[in-house]
Amino acid sequence: MRIILITGCKLHSVTAKVHSDLHESVRRSLSSHAIRYTTGRRRVIESMTVASGPLSAAELLDATEAVPLSSLYRSLTVLDEAGVLRRHHDADGLARFELAEWLTGHHHHAVCRSCGLVEDIELAGDDEAALDDMLASLSTTTGWNLSSHSLEVEGTCAGCST
Ligand SMILES: [Zn+2]
Ligand SMILES: [Zn+2]
Numbered sequence: 001m002r003i004i005l006i007t008g009c010k011l012h013s014v015t016a017k018v019h020s021d022l023h024e025s026v027r028r029s030l031s032s033h034a035i036r037y038t039t040g041r042r043r044v045i046e047s048m049t050v051a052s053g054p055l056s057a058a059e060l061l062d063a064t065e066a067v068p069l070s071s072l073y074r075s076l077t078v079l080d081e082a083g084v085l086r087r088h089h090d091a092d093g094l095a096r097f098e099l100a101e102w103l104t105g106h107h108h109h110a111v112c113r114s115c116g117l118v119e120d121i122e123l124a125g126d127d128e129a130a131l132d133d134m135l136a137s138l139s140t141t142t143g144w145n146l147s148s149h150s151l152e153v154e155g156t157c158a159g160c161s162t
Contacts, residue, residue, distance in 0.1 A: 022049065022103060026084050033082045040067045041075045045084070045099070053109060053118040054088050054096035090116070108150065112157035119157070 026045055027037040047063035048055065055063065061072055076097055079085045084103065088096045090111065096118060101107070106128075107120045123131070135146045 030082050044075050048099050053120050054098040056096050109152050111154050114156050114160035117157045
């Protein structure tokens with residue numbers, strides 16, 4: 001399967017496109033759950049917007065200077081419950097957080113077995129279509145209603161391969 005790695009600048013152009021509406025979308029989603037979009041929560045969202053993949057709480061703490069750990073954990077719980085975040089767990093059970101796909105668009109993840117880096121990746125349109133076909137045929141054979149998918153591919157990142 002062919003996998004396209006999103007480079008830093010390509011990713012920024014993707015996020016720049018959604019960025020103007022992003023905070024407003026988050027604010028509306030939170031307000032429908034009677035949750036305020038505080039400065040601390042905005043900083044968490046901002047850090048995820050510029051990240052190249054899902055971040056752990058420790059990485060978010062570094063990225064959101066001046067947000068205390070206790071308030072960071074509370075923000076993550078609240079944002080998760082409001083459906084603004086997507087939570088992933090790696091093989092060791094470590095949780096990583098990113099913006100939900102309805103905010104950023106559909107993508108997958110590559111995980112480095114050597115250093116643990118997790119990076120967003122996009123499949124070529126043909127490959128996404130092939131995956132959808134596979135799900136449709138799986139739905140037929142299993143009787144499940146399979147409506148979405150998420151790929152996690154493993155290997156060594158560019159930094160660890162050299
Ligand atoms: Zn690596
Ligand atoms: Zn996909």
